[in-house]
Amino acid sequence: MADNEIWLDTLITATPQEGRELAMKMARKTIAAIQRDPEVRKKLRDDYAEDTAQLISSANVVALEFQTVAKANNYWK
Amino acid sequence: MADNEIWLDTLITATPQEGRELAMKMARKTIAAIQRDPEVRKKLRDDYAEDTAQLISSANVVALEFQTVAKANNYWK
Amino acid sequence: MADNEIWLDTLITATPQEGRELAMKMARKTIAAIQRDPEVRKKLRDDYAEDTAQLISSANVVALEFQTVAKANNYWK
Amino acid sequence: MADNEIWLDTLITATPQEGRELAMKMARKTIAAIQRDPEVRKKLRDDYAEDTAQLISSANVVALEFQTVAKANNYWK
Amino acid sequence: MADNEIWLDTLITATPQEGRELAMKMARKTIAAIQRDPEVRKKLRDDYAEDTAQLISSANVVALEFQTVAKANNYWK
Amino acid sequence: MADNEIWLDTLITATPQEGRELAMKMARKTIAAIQRDPEVRKKLRDDYAEDTAQLISSANVVALEFQTVAKANNYWK
Numbered sequence: 001m002a003d004n005e006i007w008l009d010t011l012i013t014a015t016p017q018e019g020r021e022l023a024m025k026m027a028r029k030t031i032a033a034i035q036r037d038p039e040v041r042k043k044l045r046d047d048y049a050e051d052t053a054q055l056i057s058s059a060n061v062v063a064l065e066f067q068t069v070a071k072a073n074n075y076w077k
Numbered sequence: 078m079a080d081n082e083i084w085l086d087t088l089i090t091a092t093p094q095e096g097r098e099l100a101m102k103m104a105r106k107t108i109a110a111i112q113r114d115p116e117v118r119k120k121l122r123d124d125y126a127e128d129t130a131q132l133i134s135s136a137n138v139v140a141l142e143f144q145t146v147a148k149a150n151n152y153w154k
Numbered sequence: 155m156a157d158n159e160i161w162l163d164t165l166i167t168a169t170p171q172e173g174r175e176l177a178m179k180m181a182r183k184t185i186a187a188i189q190r191d192p193e194v195r196k197k198l199r200d201d202y203a204e205d206t207a208q209l210i211s212s213a214n215v216v217a218l219e220f221q222t223v224a225k226a227n228n229y230w231k
Numbered sequence: 232m233a234d235n236e237i238w239l240d241t242l243i244t245a246t247p248q249e250g251r252e253l254a255m256k257m258a259r260k261t262i263a264a265i266q267r268d269p270e271v272r273k274k275l276r277d278d279y280a281e282d283t284a285q286l287i288s289s290a291n292v293v294a295l296e297f298q299t300v301a302k303a304n305n306y307w308k
Numbered sequence: 309m310a311d312n313e314i315w316l317d318t319l320i321t322a323t324p325q326e327g328r329e330l331a332m333k334m335a336r337k338t339i340a341a342i343q344r345d346p347e348v349r350k351k352l353r354d355d356y357a358e359d360t361a362q363l364i365s366s367a368n369v370v371a372l373e374f375q376t377v378a379k380a381n382n383y384w385k
Numbered sequence: 386m387a388d389n390e391i392w393l394d395t396l397i398t399a400t401p402q403e404g405r406e407l408a409m410k411m412a413r414k415t416i417a418a419i420q421r422d423p424e425v426r427k428k429l430r431d432d433y434a435e436d437t438a439q440l441i442s443s444a445n446v447v448a449l450e451f452q453t454v455a456k457a458n459n460y461w462k
Binding site: 083084087103110111131138141149 | 169170171178203204206207209210211212213214216217220221224225229230231
């Protein structure tokens with residue numbers, strides 16, 4: 001079952017950009033955990049991708065997740 | 078009584094993914110502490126799971142809770 | 155007077171769960187400091203407890219307060 | 232002039248509760264810096280004190296300011 | 309050109325209050341970077357300065373920027 | 386493909402102001418990753434640049450991203 005899928009083994013990534021991708025995945029996975037029906041999610045996605053307020057709110061979530069990922073990676077220094 | 082249920086003994090989890098699950102539980106438990114009627118919560122849940130703005134706001138809360146959990150676990154390093 | 159009530163002597167709590175309770179109290183006390191009329195607050199509470207967007211926003215505040223409480227307690231480690 | 236008033240000499244407070252009061256003051260002072268007309272602020276205040284969504288948003292700001300104050304005071308430990 | 313203006317040489321300020329002013333400037337400069345037309349900004353400002361929800365959101369941004377400034381200054385200790 | 390473009394090699398910048406620019410780029414890139422059609426983004430941008438609520442929300446995202454960049458750079462001290 002998708003519910004049991006292991007998708008977050010580690011917060012460590014090779015590069016900052018991979019860290020961004022992980023942050024985006026983390027945000028997406030939260031949404032998917034709340035709204036489990038992929039068909040509903042797909043329909044919702046079509047809506048919010050044209051709604052700037054929601055795009056900006058999504059970027060807020062990604063910024064927060066990236067704070068965590070960046071710290072875990074000691075800012076790739 | 079549910080109010081007295083001990084559900085948060087520790088912030089330590091074995092893996093990052095379990096940390097995500099704990100972060101989601103923390104967010105849910107806050108909602109449950111404010112709206113104590115499970116029937117009302119169930120009805121509300123049906124609404125917000127199809128409202129992208131609210132899904133994104135929920136993801137913002139989870140991202141914040143996960144910051145705390147991740148730090149408590151020293152990022153599972 | 156309630157305004158002078160001392161309700162926050164320390165950020166230290168015995169357990170993470172008591173830390174959650176403190177975080178919720180901190181959020182409530184801010185609201186009470188802005189809207190001082192308990193009758194108005196009670197009426198408002200009836201509204202927002204059935205409004206998922208506001209429940210989620212409340213959970214965002216609690217998540218932030220808990221970040222502070224958890225750090226003060228060194229994550230109860 | 233009020234604009235030149237020194238109101239923030241230090242982030243250090245004697246107790247956590249005084250830290251809460253400072254956090255609330257910081258939030259209020261930001262609003263006052265943007266909307267400088269006290270008459271307008273007074274009128275606006277009457278509105279938002281009965282609007283739960285805005286009360287909760289205010290509590291979000293106070294939670295953030297308190298994070299800073301608490302850290303400055305090393306959590307009053 | 310204004311776009312090339314250097315306005316942020318350092319995060320260090322002499323006092324906490326100057327740190328607040330810098331935090332407010334940082335927030336304003338972000339808005340100015342997105343909406344580059346000063347005439348449009350002026351008109352928008354007239355609107356939002358009488359809209360409490362937006363004043364509170366602005367205070368949220370300032371609180372976040374101040375977290376960064378305060379940390380950079382080691383809380384002026 | 387633009388999707389594979391490497392745009393974030395490092396969080397290190399020479400100056401705080403370049404750090405602001407990076408923070409803004411990070412916010413923009415998140416939006417672009419969600420709404421991949423540049424024509425749609427351009428149209429959306431025209432809308433939100435005249436909507437103060439959205440400008441302020443954007444500034445919130447930039448403030449969060451800048452927290453990460455500033456920390457990565459040890460506040461350019």
